[in-house]
Amino acid sequence: MESHPTLRLRVFDLNCWAIRYLSKRRQERVRLLGDMLRREDFDLVLLQEVWSEQDYSDLKAKLGSCYPFSHYFRSGVIGSGLCVFSRFPILDTLLYQYSLNGYPYMLQHGDWFCGKSVGLVIIKISGIIFNVYVTHLHAEYCREKDAYLPHRLVQAWELAQFVRHTSKAADVVLLGGDLNMHPEDVGIRLLRGWTGLRDAFVEATHFEGCEDGCTLVPSNCFTGKSELQPFPLGIRIDYILYKAISSFTVKCEELKTTTGPAPGMDVPFSDHEAVMATLHIQRQGQAAGSTSGTAEPTLADVVTEARTEVGAGLRVAQRQRYSSGRMAVLALLLLLVQAAAALGVLVGLDAGQPFPKLSFCLLAFLAIGILALAAGLHVFHTMEVKMLHGTEEQMRMALRALQERP
């Protein structure tokens, strides 16, 4: 077998929790992160929740000498929060905004306003084409009754499809981000199974960091202790995934997570722990076989499971569309009745004016308000139904293709 030189790549991934006005000690943490990244000299840095473009610009200015190439992905109202810093030139970029991402009226959660997306940057190192994806999926606010599961599954499916369709000319695929899914969740099994991506934590020869590779741990001073109560060790929701296409192999030599504040610091970089992987990439003598770690009957089961959840979400969305539509019709009827009554008074049919003017006006305004709100909700849930239906249909096609394969 021929011997080819090995490329060693150090990748850093972190959900920075840098929400302006809301995140504690944000500027201090971003400054510390910048100092550390400059010191450590990674090859690739994938960040999420850098919501403020000013924070990105500050990091860019600080890191210019060691990471001369960078990209910030803009989307949604607040921004996608996604950015990449690289020691190697970025050849091209593409952004894909997920079609579903929570509800605009869930202001307390706010995911809708972020325009959650996946960003792709293409990088060439020593002649090897890397497709690097950075993403952040919808948060899970209540694991027992997760109202956002169908949306997160649509995102996981769109992420998998986007990676598959855009990485066909790549030699190596890297994906880093906060997927908001535990390792055994259906969404991550779907993503891994459908793309063939491997989990750096599972594959790592050497691991150092929080137990079980957790990235949201109770010992971090910024995490919500009550949410993590059922998980005394914490949860693992931040990932570095990879695979080699064509004639390359990728091995994860070492995986690390941060474990709270670095030595000499009194504050961790974020409420999440960072994930750091050292990957070895080598050209092989002959083309590697399929890197998919999932046998196809299992993959069909995973797609079926995901499709069932999306179907359940579809039925909920259809009910919400119906309710909001009915509410709009009722408000419209009320307005029509009021208009008829007002007309009656005007043409002198009912000179007694049985209803006080003020209440009459208040009622009309209420009806107009409800009509506008219900119509808006109806439009929104119609779009939701369309996208859930479309995804369910795509999954059905995928299942058929899996079953037809010899």
Add this chain to the structure above:
Amino acid sequence: MESHPTLRLRVFDLNCWAIRYLSKRRQERVRLLGDMLRREDFDLVLLQEVWSEQDYSDLKAKLGSCYPFSHYFRSGVIGSGLCVFSRFPILDTLLYQYSLNGYPYMLQHGDWFCGKSVGLVIIKISGIIFNVYVTHLHAEYCREKDAYLPHRLVQAWELAQFVRHTSKAADVVLLGGDLNMHPEDVGIRLLRGWTGLRDAFVEATHFEGCEDGCTLVPSNCFTGKSELQPFPLGIRIDYILYKAISSFTVKCEELKTTTGPAPGMDVPFSDHEAVMATLHIQRQGQAAGSTSGTAEPTLADVVTEARTEVGAGLRVAQRQRYSSGRMAVLALLLLLVQAAAALGVLVGLDAGQPFPKLSFCLLAFLAIGILALAAGLHVFHTMEVKMLHGTEEQMRMALRALQERP
């Protein structure tokens, strides 16, 4: 040179103008279209503006025997309107919804509600991988003062980027659709230059149909005559574009358009004319060179021109964001003043009650209405600014890459 067999592919493209309740003689036209497609036996049929899923299902049922494979792309409130019928198995699909697509409050135009997108279907014929794209860009309602130009340019750019990033493993790329751009417009020059796609009308050895290949002609009984007044021959806004990647060549042997009603019919299929191309695909002995017909200095000029227009759109969007934000603040101030006055009356500071109750309430409701509307607009225009800014930035990167190329 080796001799390889030639594959002959007949492609049909039409904007069907099949809007439920609005389009004239819709069902009759869809039926006639189905009959003709069954008779003509094309290889690939790319349709736009099939807004009703029922129309799609009817076509699917009618065409099942000659086009056994089909896909309908769902998006937006009404649906993307895009669908594909194929004689060959569809291996995979992907939908990309454009990030900007008009304004929700422009109800009379309605583009926003359609969720304009590009759909990709992957087809394999005789071992050749075809990436087939079908799309429909934002309409142009006033050519002299085209308020939607920046949005259409963002769409053209996203379309070009999507084609480039997803077609790297394809042998042949085909794109059909209503691009709502004249052949000399900056958007189509950008799309062709940035992807290397060639225009079937320009390349065709033999042409038959409306003069200059026009697809929206005054002689069609459904077209708006006043809009077409400056163009006595009509305009060409529906295209079939193609290119070969890797070691293939594509030639357009024949291009046809419909010319109003077919013989024996009293109604055309749509307000648009259909475009029909016969393509010859041949494997070459050696890899073909770049198929880009545009020299790079020219391409840089086109990207610069497009970037200028997107920049102008960005400034308009920024002004609208500012105006709506200011309006929201003023409405909020009015509400606060009213709340203070009401509080004054309640605590007995002003027992005289200087303002009639009814007017007071009406004013409060008006302020709440304006606040909600202005806040919604502010959120929308903030997203618009983000996406225009992001596209401008991407175009800047592309320009730098073009200039740096040796």
